[in-house]
Amino acid sequence: MQSDFFWSHTPGASLLQGEYDLGLVLLSLVVSSIAAGQALRLAAFARLAVTPQLRTWAIVSGSLALGTGIWAMHFIGMLAYKPHAVVQYDIPLTILSILPGIGASAVAITLLAKAELNAKQLVLGGVIVGAGIATMHYSGMAAMRMEHMPQYSPVWFAISLMVGVALAMLALWVRFGLSRFTDHLSIGIKTLAAVIMGCAVAGMHYTAMLALRIPAPHTGHGEVPAHSDNQLIMGLIIALVTLGIGGLISQANGLIHYRTRWQKVDMDEARLRALVQMAADGIICIDTQGNIQEYNPAAEAIFGWTADEVMGQNVKILMPVALANHHDHYIQRHEHGQMNAQPPLRNKTSEVLGQHKDGTLIPLRLALSQAETRGQRMYVGLLTDLSDRKKTERQLHIAATVFDHCFEGVVVLDANRRVVDINPAFARMAELSRHSARNKDFVALFDCDESDASITNMWTEVGRTGHWQGKWKMRHNDIQQEVSITAVRDEQRRLHHYIAICYQPTKQEQPTMV
Numbered sequence: 001m002q003s004d005f006f007w008s009h010t011p012g013a014s015l016l017q018g019e020y021d022l023g024l025v026l027l028s029l030v031v032s033s034i035a036a037g038q039a040l041r042l043a044a045f046a047r048l049a050v051t052p053q054l055r056t057w058a059i060v061s062g063s064l065a066l067g068t069g070i071w072a073m074h075f076i077g078m079l080a081y082k083p084h085a086v087v088q089y090d091i092p093l094t095i096l097s098i099l100p101g102i103g104a105s106a107v108a109i110t111l112l113a114k115a116e117l118n119a120k121q122l123v124l125g126g127v128i129v130g131a132g133i134a135t136m137h138y139s140g141m142a143a144m145r146m147e148h149m150p151q152y153s154p155v156w157f158a159i160s161l162m163v164g165v166a167l168a169m170l171a172l173w174v175r176f177g178l179s180r181f182t183d184h185l186s187i188g189i190k191t192l193a194a195v196i197m198g199c200a201v202a203g204m205h206y207t208a209m210l211a212l213r214i215p216a217p218h219t220g221h222g223e224v225p226a227h228s229d230n231q232l233i234m235g236l237i238i239a240l241v242t243l244g245i246g247g248l249i250s251q252a253n254g255l256i257h258y259r260t261r262w263q264k265v266d267m268d269e270a271r272l273r274a275l276v277q278m279a280a281d282g283i284i285c286i287d288t289q290g291n292i293q294e295y296n297p298a299a300e301a302i303f304g305w306t307a308d309e310v311m312g313q314n315v316k317i318l319m320p321v322a323l324a325n326h327h328d329h330y331i332q333r334h335e336h337g338q339m340n341a342q343p344p345l346r347n348k349t350s351e352v353l354g355q356h357k358d359g360t361l362i363p364l365r366l367a368l369s370q371a372e373t374r375g376q377r378m379y380v381g382l383l384t385d386l387s388d389r390k391k392t393e394r395q396l397h398i399a400a401t402v403f404d405h406c407f408e409g410v411v412v413l414d415a416n417r418r419v420v421d422i423n424p425a426f427a428r429m430a431e432l433s434r435h436s437a438r439n440k441d442f443v444a445l446f447d448c449d450e451s452d453a454s455i456t457n458m459w460t461e462v463g464r465t466g467h468w469q470g471k472w473k474m475r476h477n478d479i480q481q482e483v484s485i486t487a488v489r490d491e492q493r494r495l496h497h498y499i500a501i502c503y504q505p506t507k508q509e510q511p512t513m514v
Contacts, residue, residue: 039062285380
């Protein structure tokens with residue numbers, strides 16, 4: 001078998017000297033380059049696929065498109081060779097020779113779909129792809145039927161394998177190599193990558209053809225048959241059918257890819273819309289003219305205007321007159337700054353006043369940012385109603401004023417009955433500073449024994465009824481004080497603080513007898 005495959009020089013034997021049809025050679029290069037371009041595109045689809053199923057489909061269909069293109073290039077290259085002898089082809093074997101090319105293409109597409117390719121992957125992939133294409137070439141050549149079966153020079157056979165592996169590595173590297181020179185692959189760069197890959201794949205075939213040895217026939221009936229236009233027509237048909245199949249596969253992948261991306265974008269938009277609609281804070285988007293483009297339900301609750309009433313209106317409708325007069329100037333100044341390359345707004349936070357539909361002023365916290373949508377600048381405001389917080393702050397301020405200025409002594413205790421804070425009045429009663437009183441046991445400030453059963457009962461009563469009132473003497477001066485203790489509970493009725501009120505009872509004047 002080996003002696004039939006490899007050619008050995010025999011004295012007196014002569015070889016046929018073939019030649020190439022330049023038109024078919026150029027056609028094979030064009031087919032190979034277009035197939036390589038389709039492979040790069042399908043690898044990009046696989047790389048950007050949003051699901052594993054789409055990635056698998058892109059790799060499988062890309063393998064079919066590239067494998068068919070490589071096989072077509074090989075077959076056209078065989079048609080381009082004129083050995084000056086009658087040549088026929090074993091159709092089943094010729095068709096089966098496409099399988100190694102598809103396998104090699106699957107490896108190539110899988111590697112091209114990666115974001116990066118290391119040296120080990122490049123070498124291993126080059127060996128597999130080169131061996132696959134070489135297998136396709138020699139199995140396709142085995143389908144040739146001539147008076148003398150083709151044989152191959154052992155030296156050139158080995159060279160063709162090495163060149164095939166080297167060119168396969170070049171074909172795999174070219175996309176990653178060219179991408180290092182630029183972050184964005186332009187159409188020119190992509191075309192160059194496809195041409196280089198196509199020439200590399202075609203180079204494997206034509207290097208392997210140098211190993212071909214065809215013994216000359218002993219009879220003269222097969223000498224130099226006419227080379228009709230049938231081979232050119234057949235080559236064109238193969239090229240058109242192959243490129244048509246590859247184009248359909250590529251377009252189908254493109255449609256599936258963009259449809260999936262559109263579905264993902266649509267889902268993201270729906271999710272974003274749901275987040276905006278369900279947000280607890282008001283969200284208002286305006287264009288560069290100040291006109292409202294987005295207005296969520298939380299904003300409706302804050303301002304009293306519905307979305308239908310304000311959409312397309314100037315945002316000044318939501319502002320007090322004094323602020324609305326300056327709004328246009330503010331937008332114009334910022335737009336001028338953007339044209340002069342000033343930094344964009346990023347979550348600029350401030351407290352502002354809004355105006356309710358009924359004219360009521362609303363304190364708001366505004367977080368303002370800008371965004372670009374399809375080349376159009378817009379401003380997004382995130383609004384939090386501070387009315388409740390301001391009301392709470394006022395109540396706390398009043399409570400703090402009462403705490404600091406009331407005549408009675410006030411002590412705040414934690415759940416462990418230790419002092420958290422005292423007011424100035426109690427500081428005078430106990431002759432303690434606020435700092436030194438903190439964390440002291442409350443009962444220890446009085447002339448009481450905490451182990452006494454009455455003290456235990458007192459705390460039990462406070463826990464049960466929420467209140468206790470009695471008389472204790474201050475430990476440091478024996479002055480008797482009226483003491484009132486109240487439990488403070490949260491919404492779940494859990495006790496977390498006590499409030500103690502202390503004051504010295506006034507002496508009751510005795511009635512005078514007349």
